[in-house]
Amino acid sequence: MKISITPKAKQFISRMIRMCGGTKSAGMRLIVGEGGCSGFTTDFSVVEEPQQSDTIWEDGVRLFIPKECLPYFEEAIVHFIETPTETRLIVLSGRKNNNSCGCSSLPPDHSNG
Template identity: 30%
Template sequence: MTLPPRVTDRAFARLAEICELTGDNKALRVAVEGGGCSGFQYDIRLDDPSSDDLVLEKDGQKVLIDSVSLPFLQNAVIDFTEELIGARFVIENPNASSSCGCGTSFSM
């Protein structure tokens, strides 16, 4: 069964912190682009909504996924992790057949 991506509470909380720090209430855009070391790569950035976006919202925070990227992100989980190497938004994508060590590139 295909489901839209899910955003964890931790990711929404971090987005709220970023918006508070920057004073700019932008949404988090998660997109898939061609390229990277495995064929596709994630583009995660702050952005404004477009008319064709899927908007996932909680507590006033928004995560945007454009219609082209959506099929690549079915059933994925968008999370935020803090590790020794740094803190970042991560995508747990069951559609990816392989990914590379950087965590931003994958293949299907």
């Protein structure tokens, strides 16, 4: 599984884990599914341990990904958006999506964190 996570997303996930009192074993359980105008919905929670069927992904932060969500994370980019009108964590999947909506496009500065 190849996942890229932007610096802004890493900062957000680390901050959420700290705010929730997470230990070193804690991580963010990240659920992605069909739906929403961008073709995918995202839900997350900070948890101390992954569920038995979760895949653990680590790169500066720990993500716990449910087995049924793994296809959405193939060649995915995890990004955090914070503007005056919205704050959200998004997963842009490498999985083919026939939805023509442009909502899932990363902002131009995503590589700069």
